[in-house]
Amino acid sequence: MATVGIKDIAALAKVSPATVSRVLSSPELVSKKTLNKVKKIVDEMGYRPNRIGASLRTRKSGNIVAIIPDITNPVNAGIIRAIEQGAQSAGYSILLGDTQGLIERERHYADLVSSGQADGILLFGSRMPFKIDPNLPLLEQIPPMVNANESMNNDEIVQVAVDNVAAASAAVNYLISQGHQRIAAITGPIDVPSSNERLEGYILALQNAGIEVDSNLQIRGDYTVVSGVSSAEQLLLLRQRPTAIFCFNDEMAIGVMKLLKKQGFMIPEDISVMGFDDIHYAEFVTPALTTVHQPLKEIGTTCINLLLEQLRGNKVKPGKQFLPFELKVRASTGPAPRP
Amino acid sequence: MATVGIKDIAALAKVSPATVSRVLSSPELVSKKTLNKVKKIVDEMGYRPNRIGASLRTRKSGNIVAIIPDITNPVNAGIIRAIEQGAQSAGYSILLGDTQGLIERERHYADLVSSGQADGILLFGSRMPFKIDPNLPLLEQIPPMVNANESMNNDEIVQVAVDNVAAASAAVNYLISQGHQRIAAITGPIDVPSSNERLEGYILALQNAGIEVDSNLQIRGDYTVVSGVSSAEQLLLLRQRPTAIFCFNDEMAIGVMKLLKKQGFMIPEDISVMGFDDIHYAEFVTPALTTVHQPLKEIGTTCINLLLEQLRGNKVKPGKQFLPFELKVRASTGPAPRP
DNA sequence: CTTAACATGTAAATCGTTTTCAGCTAGCTA
DNA sequence: TAGCTAGCTGAAAACGATTTACATGTTAAG
Structure with missing residues (x-):
């Protein structure tokens, strides 16, 4: 001391x-x-x-702030872990900004850059945490930043994620290949771009297969288990029930499975369930959940590398950078039941 | 800019x-x-x-470093979330030190305090990340620090956790009350104090009930699902099989259940399974897992408050501070089968 | 009217580094 | 030997705030 x-x-x-x-x-x-x-x-x-003295002189804090809506979400935690690892090897530390989805907390953490406490931003989420003057070039108004695992509808921002449209299409195509025609979708909240992209992929796949898109089969969830439960309840009330349910994340799929089992439906014999994310526990629910795997480690590594590159003063190709997803076929999906 | x-x-x-x-x-x-x-x-x-300028003068960085073996562990993530919230309201930011269990990374993050980048430490884990001179008073050698959710065998250090001995005893007592006599334990790694405390509670409960402690029923796991699987395999090989298995965390319990189901055992009719932690997914496995609930939010809040108090320059009562656990009885445990 | 007390504001030192610029030494070339 | 270069090193000026000590102006009391 x-x-x-x-x-x-x-x-x-x-x-x-x-x-x-x-x-x-x-x-x-x-x-x-x-x-x-x-x-x-x-x-x-x-x-x-003393790093503070050095920082004052060099005008570099050596910190990167990660702005995350929820660190307890295993997808975010997995990405962060890889990010932290990459940052540490490059001599940077990660400031954890769990915002609980609140915009004022997002702003607060973004402000750490203006106050010199952080040199760059890793943004999980789709909201721009700055006031932007639309008349000025965007890139001159924001610090080094990478958007992780979400989408911002701005091609100047560096973004790293899975191609949600393609991934959702692949998931639905698989269900179609199993003979399903009535495929429901349980989406995320309406303002989440990645959820909308998944919806787009879902619709695209149906259209390509010549299957009518029935809006009764689209239920809006909120990425929680309970919303999976309630969405499934709604779907079961339909005159024409779906034979497969595509949930836009695994949490909701778990909720759906919970309800289906409780109501005596067999999975996948009566109804197939598909998730998205491939969280750790997807493998261990019963039956094991078929889902779309996201490469969390690669996403994290790519994010931090792109950010470090910017921090070194180098330009980085803007726009979306896609990483490969993988369809994990497990036991919760199967051939459509005969009518 | x-x-x-x-x-x-x-x-x-x-x-x-x-x-x-x-x-x-x-x-x-x-x-x-x-x-x-x-x-x-x-x-x-x-x-x-500019916070750096201010920090240099005031010799306060406004940062707290959280040294965590694994942020993807939902228990840690839950605690961290509450910590971050409390820190932010007090004007502090959290530096995330995911160490992946490596001592050199623990040291690295502890060093952030000596280099002025952090004012205090939240330590998840039981290893002291400093070189300590045993001849000098401990408290003069360490910065403001709180040990979260683990045990260090040093009563001068502020520690916040559940009473693992009592919690494990309570879990085992419940199993005994259900008529179980052959109760197995799957522990954590040998060098983890909280696991040893749970073992102590397990043994204590058996002894109090006059049940012989059989070391064949104690298997060392490593807190992963796969170790739950392999430990259960071992237990099933015993001539006298256990009628209940107490896993020292929920991950391993999930592994145990997976194996038991695969081998055709009924849970809980043939074998009861008890977990520890009450992670989010414990409720959603089949059958729902009986487990010991840890109050993550309260642990986090207590940790950060005790640390903030130290950062304000006030002394804090050293030693362990226990928070209440809760036995969550769900469907994975039941009466012991008749012999 | 004088003086003390108080309110308000300023100048300058300070925190611990990095970095520019200049200076010094030694070795070499012409 | 003078001049030059290369290689090291040191002095001092930043960086951007806070805070101490002091100056000024104002008010109130005696």
Whole structure:
């Protein structure tokens, strides 16, 4: 806890603070002899340079703020983990901004950049946390930033995610290939772009197969288990029940399965259930959930690399960068029942 | 991105930088008139004080580093979420230190305090991330710190968790009350204190009930689903099979259930399964898992409050602080089968 | 009218680094 | 030997706030 500074080291080693600084950050500029002398003292004294002082001078905090609606969401947690790993290897630390979906907290965390506490932003979510002047070029108004696992309808922003349209199409195509014709969709909240993209993919797949798109089969959920339950309840009330239910995340799929089992339906013999995300537990529910796997680690790594590249001062190709999804066929889907 | 400083504001408002500083941090020292004048300019210019400059002078970073072995663990994520919330309301930000269990990364993050980037530590895990001189008083060698959800065998350190001994006892007592006599335990890794405490509670409960403690019924797991599977395999090989299996976390319980179902055992008719943690998905596996609920939000809130108190310069009662657990009886446990 | 007390504001030092610029030394070339 | 270069090193000026010590002006009391 005692506070030994660069000047103390300099005095002990009988050199100037400048030389000590050089020993620590650009050793190639220092002669072998003084290098060793200074290093020895640094070790002996257990000197740790004060990062705040350095930050003030260099105008780099060494921090990246991650703005996340919910860290307890396993998808976000998985991505963050990879991000943290990449950041740490590059000498950056991650500031955790769990916003609980509140815009004022998003703003608060975005402000850390203006106040010098962070150099860049990883944004989970689709809302721009700044006031933007539409008359000025966007890129001059925002700090280095990467949009993780969501979509912002702005092609100048660097975005990393799975191609939700294609992924949803693939999921629905699989169900169609199993003979399903009445395929329901349980979406996410209306203002979530990735959910809308999945809906687009769902509709596209049906249309391509010449299946009529029935809006009664589209229920809006909110990505929670209980909304899966209630959405499934609604679907079961339909005169013509679906033979397959495509849930836009695994949580809701778990809710759907819970209700179907409770009501005595067999999965997949009576109704197939498809999820999205491939969270850890998807594999362990009964029956194991068929779902779309998102490569969380790769998403995280790609995000942090693109951000680091910007922080190094390099331009990065703007727009969406897609990572490959994978359809995980497990036991919750099967051939459509004969009518 | 333009950089307007306190001096610019001072110049525009025709006051000194000192006055601007006071307007922002101790407005009561400034006359109404200048207060308004300065505030107006601050707003107009969208001035954000540079936190690094302030930190350098005040020697407070406004950051707290959370050292966590695994943020994707829902227990940790739940606690962190509450922590982040409390920290933010108090004007602190959380630095996320996901260490993946590596001691060098724990050290790295602990070092953020010595380098001035963080003012305090929230430690998930039981390893002291500093070099400690045993001859000196401990408290003078460590920064403000709270140990979250684990145990360190040192009564000077502030610790917040559930009483694992009592909780495990309660779980086992419940199984005993259901008529079980051969109760197996699947523990966590050997070096995890909380797992050892749960083992202690397990043994205590058996002894109190006059049930012989059979070491064949104690299997060491590692808190993963697969270790639940393999541990259950081992238990099924025993000549005298257990009628109940107490898993020291829910992940392993999920693994156990998976295996039991695969091998054709009925849960709980043949074998009861008990978990620990009450993660979100415990409720949704089939059958729903009986488990020990940990109050994640309260743990997080208590941790951050105790840390904030220390950061304010106040002493805090050292040692363990227990929060109440709750036995959640669901469908995975039932009366012991007749022999 | 004088003086003390108080309210308000300013100047300047300070926090711990990095980095520019200049200076010094030694070795080499012409 | 003078001049030049290359290689090191040091002095000092930032960076952007806070805070101490002090100056000024105002009010109130005696």
